[in-house]
Amino acid sequence: MKATAKAHTNIALIKYWGKRDEQLFLPTNSSLSVTLDKFYTETSVHFSPDFHADRFILNDQQADPKEMEKITTFLDRIRNLSGKSLYATIDSKNYVPTAAGFASSASGFAALAAAATKAIGLDVDYRQLSQIARQGSGSASRSIYGGYVEWQKGEKADGSDCYALPIISEQDWDIRVLSVEVTTKAKKVLSREGMKRTVETSPFYSGWLEAVEKDLITARDAIKEKDFEKLGHVVEANALKMHATTLGANPPFMYWQSATVEVMQEVEELRAAGIEAYFTIDAGPNVKVLCQPKDEHAVRDKLSLLTVVREIHHCRPGPGITYLPI
């Protein structure tokens, strides 16, 4: 009972920022992302009656007890769904540069959900797979699909209507996402803690919730219309609103470093010079810059001149999960 799956990471264009249910990973708002081609996780899962405990090898290292606990809880859900109480050995490799600030948990839990359900013989569709991955990490629900993906927040308390669905595929619209790694030493507030603190203490959080649904509709329409300018503006504004909420949290926190702001200002200068580029930022100081293929090199050349820029990874829309030969 073995299976291997590959899942790519994704970058949120309309952010998931807050849970309405911490146990079931139910979000306060719907979100929208693009899966990326460059960064992914490959995970093999082997269930066997000969194993007497779960084992998790991550990048050729035995996972630490905290990580192990998360994995065992995740596998318990899959064991319950299948009615099989078998232990598993998991071997996972992240092809995601940690410093780049991509949530490798997104590709990680999507790959694990796909490989584990296949290995244990659970016949699930992508919607169910998205719901399983969601309970490992919310953003993982989106990495089940390739291209442009919407994760619907749902209304039900049991999360049965909370899953991701594809909008258009990675072949339908070719954009570029330049992941700009800036030099930083700061220890960031992990997104799980950051969103919890913000939901619970920030007076600006209600403003976020009022605005995000409209942002999502605008972004979804822009993707369907392939209107890059319309998408870029709402993506940038949505990221700024998300980050504004953290400033009002108690205690307040900020993901940005001075280098982050330098890159943001460079992107605004690019637009002033007639080159369409837009930024988005997740739970860290790095910046993802969106542009069209024709402008990719001009944007790279301009950003590379900044001394605070350590590395730029060039990404395109990427595929959903795939199963690999054992």
Ligand SMILES: O=C(O)C[C@@](O)(CF)CCOP(=O)(O)OP(=O)(O)O
């Ligand atoms: O990806 C986005 O929509 C926006 C963020 O990256 C932050 F900017 C949040 C990702 O949160 P995640 O790591 O999925 O949280 P979990 O459910 O607590 O594991």
